[in-house]
Amino acid sequence: xxxxxxxxxxxxxxxxxxxxxxxxxxxxxxxxxxxxxxxxxxxxxxxxxxxxxxxxxxxxxxxxxxxxxxxxxxxxxxxxxxxxxxxxxxxxxxxxxxxxxxxxxxxxxxxxxxxxxxxxxxxxxxxxxxxxxxxxxxxxxxxxxxxxxxxxxxxxxxxxxxxxxxxxxxxxxxxxxxxxxxxxxxxxxxxxxxxxxxxxxxxxxxxxxxxxxxxxxxxxxxxxxxxxxxxxxxxxxxxxxxxxxxxxxxxxxxxxxxxxxxxxxxxxxxxxxxxxxxxxxxxxxxxxxxxxxxxxxxxxxxxxxxxxxxxxxxxxxxxxxxxxxxxxxxxxxxxxxxxxxxxxxxxxxxxxxxxxxxxxxxxxxxxxxxxxxxxxxxxxxxxxxxxxxxxxxxxxxxxxxxxxxxxxxxxxxxxxxxxxxxxxxxxxxxxxxxxxxxxxxxxxxxxxxxxxxxxxxxxxxxxxxxxxxxxxxxxxxxxxxxxxxxxxxxxxxxxxxxxxxxxxxxxxxxxxxxxxxxxxxx
Amino acid sequence: xxxxxxxxxxxxxxxxxxxxxxxxxxxxxxxxxxxxxxxxxxxxxxxxxxxxxxxxxxxxxxxxxxxxxxxxxxxxxxxxxxxxxxxxxxxxxxxxxxxxxxxxxxxxxxxxxxxxxxxxxxxxxxxxxxxxxxxxxxxxxxxxxxxxxxxxxxxxxxxxxxxxxxxxxxxxxxxxxxxxxxxxxxxxxxxxxxxxxxxxxxxxxxxxxxxxxxxxxxxxxxxxxxxxxxxxxxxxxxxxxxxxxxxxxxxxxxxxxxxxxxxxxxxxxxxxxxxxxxxxxxxxxxxxxxxxxxxxxxxxxxxxxxxxxxxxxxxxxxxxxxx
Numbered sequence: 001x002x003x004x005x006x007x008x009x010x011x012x013x014x015x016x017x018x019x020x021x022x023x024x025x026x027x028x029x030x031x032x033x034x035x036x037x038x039x040x041x042x043x044x045x046x047x048x049x050x051x052x053x054x055x056x057x058x059x060x061x062x063x064x065x066x067x068x069x070x071x072x073x074x075x076x077x078x079x080x081x082x083x084x085x086x087x088x089x090x091x092x093x094x095x096x097x098x099x100x101x102x103x104x105x106x107x108x109x110x111x112x113x114x115x116x117x118x119x120x121x122x123x124x125x126x127x128x129x130x131x132x133x134x135x136x137x138x139x140x141x142x143x144x145x146x147x148x149x150x151x152x153x154x155x156x157x158x159x160x161x162x163x164x165x166x167x168x169x170x171x172x173x174x175x176x177x178x179x180x181x182x183x184x185x186x187x188x189x190x191x192x193x194x195x196x197x198x199x200x201x202x203x204x205x206x207x208x209x210x211x212x213x214x215x216x217x218x219x220x221x222x223x224x225x226x227x228x229x230x231x232x233x234x235x236x237x238x239x240x241x242x243x244x245x246x247x248x249x250x251x252x253x254x255x256x257x258x259x260x261x262x263x264x265x266x267x268x269x270x271x272x273x274x275x276x277x278x279x280x281x282x283x284x285x286x287x288x289x290x291x292x293x294x295x296x297x298x299x300x301x302x303x304x305x306x307x308x309x310x311x312x313x314x315x316x317x318x319x320x321x322x323x324x325x326x327x328x329x330x331x332x333x334x335x336x337x338x339x340x341x342x343x344x345x346x347x348x349x350x351x352x353x354x355x356x357x358x359x360x361x362x363x364x365x366x367x368x369x370x371x372x373x374x375x376x377x378x379x380x381x382x383x384x385x386x387x388x389x390x391x392x393x394x395x396x397x398x399x400x401x402x403x404x405x406x407x408x409x410x411x412x413x414x415x416x417x418x419x420x421x422x423x424x425x426x427x428x429x430x431x432x433x434x435x436x437x438x439x440x441x442x443x444x445x446x447x448x449x450x451x452x453x454x455x456x457x458x459x460x461x462x463x464x465x466x467x468x469x470x471x472x473x474x475x476x477x478x479x480x481x482x483x484x485x486x487x488x489x490x491x492x493x494x495x496x497x498x499x500x501x502x503x504x505x506x507x508x509x510x511x512x513x514x515x516x517x518x519x520x521x522x
Numbered sequence: 523x524x525x526x527x528x529x530x531x532x533x534x535x536x537x538x539x540x541x542x543x544x545x546x547x548x549x550x551x552x553x554x555x556x557x558x559x560x561x562x563x564x565x566x567x568x569x570x571x572x573x574x575x576x577x578x579x580x581x582x583x584x585x586x587x588x589x590x591x592x593x594x595x596x597x598x599x600x601x602x603x604x605x606x607x608x609x610x611x612x613x614x615x616x617x618x619x620x621x622x623x624x625x626x627x628x629x630x631x632x633x634x635x636x637x638x639x640x641x642x643x644x645x646x647x648x649x650x651x652x653x654x655x656x657x658x659x660x661x662x663x664x665x666x667x668x669x670x671x672x673x674x675x676x677x678x679x680x681x682x683x684x685x686x687x688x689x690x691x692x693x694x695x696x697x698x699x700x701x702x703x704x705x706x707x708x709x710x711x712x713x714x715x716x717x718x719x720x721x722x723x724x725x726x727x728x729x730x731x732x733x734x735x736x737x738x739x740x741x742x743x744x745x746x747x748x749x750x751x752x753x754x755x756x757x758x759x760x761x762x763x764x765x766x767x768x769x770x771x772x773x774x775x776x777x778x779x780x781x782x783x784x785x786x787x788x789x790x791x792x793x794x795x796x797x798x799x800x801x802x803x804x805x806x807x808x809x810x811x812x813x814x815x816x817x818x819x820x821x822x823x824x825x826x827x828x829x830x831x832x833x834x835x836x837x838x839x840x841x842x843x844x845x
Contacts, residue, residue: 040782048651049621178627178641189621336619340646342626347574347642354780361778362771369767373523406711409783412775416768417722423767424729427760453732456677460728461721463673464666468717471662472710479714483721522524 007500011387014492018390025397033397038404038478041352043345044173045181048338049146049188051166055333056138057087057131059193064109064124065089065238070272071105073279082238083219089124096120135166138332143168146335148328149187167338176345183317191290191334192325194243194263196273196308197223197235199284199296207234226292226312233293235286240276242330245269249326251319252309259319260311263326270306278302289322355408363389363415370419374426375520380501381422384493388418391489392482407478414486421458421494425450430519439509443502451495458487526759534754535747538807545692545804552699559702564709565645567659569652571614571625574604574643575633581610585636593632605781609642617648659713666720674728678735679819681812686727689805693723693796700792701785711786719793722768726761726801733757734806738816739823746816750806758802765798 024032039046061084068091072079077098082091093102099120106114106122111130115123126134143162150158155174163169170188175181200220203210207222215222215234225231249263265273277285277299286296287310294312314322366385370378392411396403429446433439462484469480502509515521534541565572575581583601590596590612599614618625626644633639647655667687674683697719701708733753743749772794776787 050650178624178630182624182627185621185624335621337617337621337646338619338648339651340624340644342644344640344642346576346640351780351782354778355775355783358771358775358777358779362774365770365774366767369770373763405783406714406786409711409775409779409786412771412779416771417725417764419767420725420764423760423763427763431756449736452736453729456732457725457728460670460673460724463669464717464721464724467662467665467669468714471658471665472714476710476714483718520523 003504005500005503007496008504009500011493011497011500014391014497015387018387018394021394021397022390025393033400035393035396035401035403037348037352038402038407039171039173039341039348040343040405041348041403041408042173043176043343043348044171045175045184046172046339046341047170047185047188048163048340049142049168049170049335050338051139051142051168051335052333053135053138053166057126057134059332060126060130060134061087061089062238063242063244064112066240066242067109068105069238070240072102074275075101077101081219083216084237087126089122091122093120093122134332139166139168141329142331142333142335145329145331146170146188149324150184152324152328153184153187155184168335175342178342181342183321187321187324189335190321190325190331192243192322192328192330193290194246194310194326194330195239195288196241197239197286197288198276198280199286200234200236201283204234204284207232210234223286223288223291223293226289226294231293233286233296235288235293239288240285241265241269241272243326244330245272246326249323251316251323254309254311258311259314259316260309261314261319261323261326262307262309265306265308267306270304273306273308274302274304351405352408355405355412359408359412359415362412366415366419370422373520375516376518377426377429377520380498381419381426381494383501384422384490384497385415385418387497388486388489388493389415391493392485395485395489396482401481402478404478406476407482410479410482411486414483414490417461418486418490418494421450421454421490422498424453425494425498426519430521433515433519433521439513440506443499443506447495447499454491454495458491462487524759525762526755531752531755532758533751534803535751535807535810538803538810541803542807542811545800548696548699549692552695552702555699555702556695561698561702561708562705564707565613565647565652566709567652567656569615569617569647569649571617571647572643572645573612573614573626573629573641574609575612575630575639576609576642577637577639578608579637580607581639582636583610586610586612586633589632589636590629596629596632609781617646619648655710659710662713662717663720666717670720670724674731678731679814679822681809681814682731682735685805685808685812686724686731688808689727689800690720690723692800692804693719693793696796697789697792701789704788706785706788709785711783712789715786715789715793718790719797722793723797723800726764726797727805729760730754730757730801730806731809734809738819744816746810746814749816750810754802754806761798761802765794769794 024030024034028034065082065084068089069082078094080092080094083089093099106112106124111127111133113125113127117123139162143160146168147158147160150160150172155172157173159171161169172184175184200218203218203220210222212222219237220234221237223233223235225233245265245268246263247266249261252260252262254260281299281301283299284296285299287294287308289310294310367382370381372378374381389411392414425446428450429442432442432446437445465480465484465487469477469484472480509518512518581603583603586601590599595616596614599612601610601612603609604611612629614625616625625646626641630641667690670690671683671687674686694716697716701712706712730753733756734750737743737749737753741749741752743752772787772790775783776791779787
């Protein structure tokens with residue numbers, strides 16, 4: 001008697017590992033790798049964000065202009081008409097003797113094309129390579145920044161991933177109501193672009209009669225105050241400092257106990273800030289956040305030490321959001337919402353309940369039918385079927401897959417399809433037995449004949465599932481994964497597993513010869 | 523228990539013209555539906571916003587409609603009951619790109635006066651994503667067909683591949699027709715269901731074709747119609763049985779799986795029924811209709827065998843050091 005054949009042993013291993021590895025998923029409080037529930041089942045917020053990459057190119061140009069301005073002022077080189085237009089920086093050097101100095105400086109900036117006309121008028125553009133690089137970096141930076149912000153926000157398991165060229169997927173299972181959601185969205189969307197800008201005191205009085213174009217003539221822009229759009233400021237377009245030079249930002253309170261944000265600049269930022277304030281005593285400095293002027297205090301003395309503050313009637317929540325955003329860095333480019341799915345926790349719970357009920361009810365129906373139709377062979381098939389479910393769950397757990405609603409439907413469906421391999425085999429064996437072939441031969445031939453059909457049928461389904469995975473998004477991917485794992489598992493359990501069981505029981509079947517009981521043959 | 527006696531051969535092929543006519547009728551009917559009524563694309567593909575709300579009492583649909591219709595931004599929104607009387611779904615063609623503004627929040631603010639409710643789901647899909655999803659969906663469908671065509675041609679023969687693709691298209695078109703007829707909202711999950719039908723129906727068809735392939739090499743029968751009848755009859759109990767078990771599962775999913783997967787389950791239900799029908803009556807009929815030649819196939823197989831034998835002989839000679 002050969003009870004322990006290799007197929008049976010392998011199958012026993014599959015059963016053992018299947019049960020062992022799927023336990024953490026069934027009892028979620030156990031340790032170990034487990035399947036996590038998708039947002040549609042546990043509730044939460046899923047967003048697809050698009051990065052406005054052209055903005056990053058724009059801000060790159062701005063920073064180039066800023067450094068040109070800083071350098072020429074430091075070296076006392078006189079330039080005029082420093083302007084940015086459609087990602088082109090123009091300026092005119094007044095003294096031709098200083099051309100070499102200017103060229104030397106420009107040569108240190110990477111990734112730009114420099115053109116000059118009449119030797120003195122400079123036109124600077126970014127190389128295509130640099131534009132692509134800047135776009136690429138802006139997406140990476142946005143992913144990093146959003147992740148940082150959400151980490152500091154204190155949500156459980158935020159998941160931020162890049163998708164495709166310029167898109168970002170954000171998944172927040174911790175979001176349970178629309179208030180939390182609003183907070184999270186605000187935090188993510190805040191560009192947190194801090195700029196310290198010089199107020200053009202020479203023309204400050206004319207600001208209310210100027211148009212955008214008039215202001216541009218002088219290299220200025222008109223900005224509104226944050227809490228009052230009627231108050232306007234005329235500031236130099238090119239900022240003195242940007243948020244990039246910030247190393248820390250915190251919420252503090254001023255004398256009247258209003259929340260403010262204090263920030264600390266890095267060493268080069270502190271030097272630039274010190275130099276600028278020393279030269280501009282008596283003038284105003286505008287603190288600009290995301291294109292709005294928050295305050296424009298007078299410069300009374302040189303400010304060393306490189307720290308500053310933003311005040312502007314914030315609520316505490318607002319102030320802490322801005323501080324987080326400043327700390328984790330500005331977004332070089334703004335993000336827009338492309339897709340949003342939010343599921344309340346109660347709906348998720350209902351979905352699980354319904355799908356689980358359908359899964360169990362469908363499964364029981366199949367079990368009863370198989371045993372009724374095939375007798376003992378049906379019981380063997382059911383063992384394979386149950387093992388199949390354990391294997392699907394454990395493989396998903398190993399890969400840390402998430403179970404979504406379509407994924408659950410996928411499992412339900414695999415149960416239906418996994419029966420197929422068993423049915424094909426059982427039918428073959430029945431057929432051969434009826435032809436009067438011996439039991440052991442019928443089983444052997446039945447399996448070998450069924451194998452080709454099962455393989456061909458399953459491989460084609462698998463190919464479709466792979467395409468589904470490659471071209472699907474989110475939930476569809478989950479569905480494709482469960483189906484693929486299910487197909488592979490069903491081939492193991494049906495071809496190897498049940499064959500092993502038959503081999504072990506062969507002598508018993510031989511001595512009983514009761515085909516009705518064993519294979520349900522009438 | 524046995525449903526079909528294994529040794530009985532049913533005369534499927536002599537009635538194939540009536541089956542093919544029935545199928546043609548269904549396909550034309552479906553196509554007319556698809557092109558006149560059109561598919562009811564949900565927000566996944568058309569873009570827009572969907573809000574699912576559950577009230578404590580019965581949802582006051584009339585009141586909600588009146589409130590939303592009086593607001594110019596949401597004039598063309600539609601609303602319907604979802605699963606129960608307490609629950610409704612509001613669909614709005616608009617979507618917002620701005621992260622700080624949320625249509626869902628705006629609607630809930632507008633509906634404050636209608637009673638106590640809980641917002642259970644807000645889905646927003648921008649137009650760009652919708653287009654992208656539609657495109658990738660079509661690519662997936664198209665690629666699947668090509669891969670199937672290649673694989674089946676490789677494992678069987680070109681005519682088997684063509685017949686199986688026709689059977690597939692048959693199933694998919696009729697399923698789409700039913701989706702049209704019952705105004706099922708077409709979202710990503712329906713696409714997944716359609717692709718599952720593809721896999722399922724193919725599975726069924728290939729099992730039948732495998733029998734025919736086997737029959738050609740093992741049976742002496744040289745009349746294609748008789749051979750096909752024999753082989754389809756032999757797989758009949760398997761086809762019915764598998765369909766039945768899958769049917770059990772899909773029906774429970776349809777009846778008890780919850781409103782959200784209802785459309786998905788419905789599509790599968792149609793797919794299982796049509797898929798079973800097509801693999802028994804349609805796929806093999808097309809094989810006969812395409813004038814598949816047993817003799818050619820046998821000759822080809824024989825040639826393959828001969829080549830393989832020659833190769834083996836050469837190898838044997840080589841190993842014995844004769845070349």
